[in-house]
Amino acid sequence: MIAMKLALIQFDIVFGKPKDNYSKVEHLIEKAMIEQPDVIVLPEMWTTGYDLSRLDAIADKEGMETKKQMAALAHHYSVHIVAGSIAQQSQGKVYNTSFAFNREGKCISEYQKVHLFRLMDEEKFLHAGDQKEVFTLEAMPSATVICYDIRFPEWIRTHMLAGAHCLFVPAEWPTPRIEHWRTLLLSRAIENQAFVVACNRVGSDPKNAFGGHSMVIDPWGDILAEAGDQEEILFATIDPERVKEIRQTIPIYEDRRPDLYE
Numbered sequence: 685m686i687a688m689k690l691a692l693i694q695f696d697i698v699f700g701k702p703k704d705n706y707s708k709v710e711h712l713i714e715k716a717m718i719e720q721p722d723v724i725v726l727p728e729m730w731t732t733g734y735d736l737s738r739l740d741a742i743a744d745k746e747g748m749e750t751k752k753q754m755a756a757l758a759h760h761y762s763v764h765i766v767a768g769s770i771a772q773q774s775q776g777k778v779y780n781t782s783f784a785f786n787r788e789g790k791c792i793s794e795y796q797k798v799h800l801f802r803l804m805d806e807e808k809f810l811h812a813g814d815q816k817e818v819f820t821l822e823a824m825p826s827a828t829v830i831c832y833d834i835r836f837p838e839w840i841r842t843h844m845l846a847g848a849h850c851l852f853v854p855a856e857w858p859t860p861r862i863e864h865w866r867t868l869l870l871s872r873a874i875e876n877q878a879f880v881v882a883c884n885r886v887g888s889d890p891k892n893a894f895g896g897h898s899m900v901i902d903p904w905g906d907i908l909a910e911a912g913d914q915e916e917i918l919f920a921t922i923d924p925e926r927v928k929e930i931r932q933t934i935p936i937y938e939d940r941r942p943d944l945y946e
C-alpha cells in the first residue's frame with residue numbers, strides 16, 4: 685500500500701447557516717488541493733454547528749445537499765473526502781451523520797453518531813445511530829466515529845475487530861476539555877495500534893468555544909501532525925504498512941483474552 689497524504693480542514697463553522705458553510709468548505713477544499721492530498725477530512729456538524737433548536741428547518745434532508753456537493757468535489761478533484769458529519773433529517777428524525785466519498789465521487793460510507801453528548805443537549809434534538817461501518821479508502825480499511833464516541837474504547841474496539849486500521853474522528857470538541865481530547869485520541873491510537881485522524885473545529889457558538897488541535901497519530905502513538913487553535917489546513921502523510929509493523933512488534937490482537945472479557 686502506498687503512502688497517503690491527508691488534509692484536515694480545521695475551520696470556524698458559521699452558526700446555523702448551511703449555505704455559508706457549503707461555500708466556505710468549497711473554498712477551503714480548493715485551497716487544500718494545491719498541496720495535492722489524497723484525502724480531505726472535515727469536522728463534526730459542519731453545515732449547521734450546534735444550532736440544535738433550529739434543526740427541523742436547517743438539517744439536510746436525507747443528506748442530499750451535502751452528498752451532492754461532496755460527491756461533485758471528490759469527483760472534480762479526484763480526491764477522497766471523509767466529509768466530517770452533518771445534521772441529517774431522515775424519516776422525521778435528525779441524526780449526526782458522517783459520509784465518506786471516493787475519488788469517483790461515490791458515497792462509500794454512512795455512519796450515525798452512536799453516543800449522544802448530554803452536556804451539549806444532543807439527546808434532546810438528535811437520534812443515535814446503532815451501526816458501525818468499515819470502509820476502504822484507497823486500500824486502507826477505515827472507520828469513522830464522531831466526537832464523544834471516542835470516550836467509549838469498547839465501541840472503537842469493535843471497529844478494529846472488524847478490520848479497521850485507521851479511525852477518522854470528526855469533532856466539535858470544546859476548549860475546556862482539550863487535554864481530554866488529546867489524551868483520548870492518543871490512547872485510542874496506542875491501544876488499537878491504528879492511525880487516528882481527528883479533525884476538530886475552532887471558533888465559538890453562543891454556548892461554547894472550540895479548541896482545534898486536530899491531530900494525525902500513527903499506530904505507535906507518535907503525533908505526525910497537530911494543529912493549533914486557529915483555522916488551519918493540517919497536512920500529514922501516513923504509511924498504511926506501519927499498522928502491520930506495529931501489530932507484529934507487539935501482537936495485542938493475538939494476546940487478547942476475550943474468554944475473560946467478552
Ligand SMILES: O=C(O)CCC(=O)C(=O)O
Binds near residue numbers: 830832
Ligand atoms: O466528550 C467531550 O468532552 C466532548 C464531546 C462533544 O463535544 C461532542 O460529542 O459533541
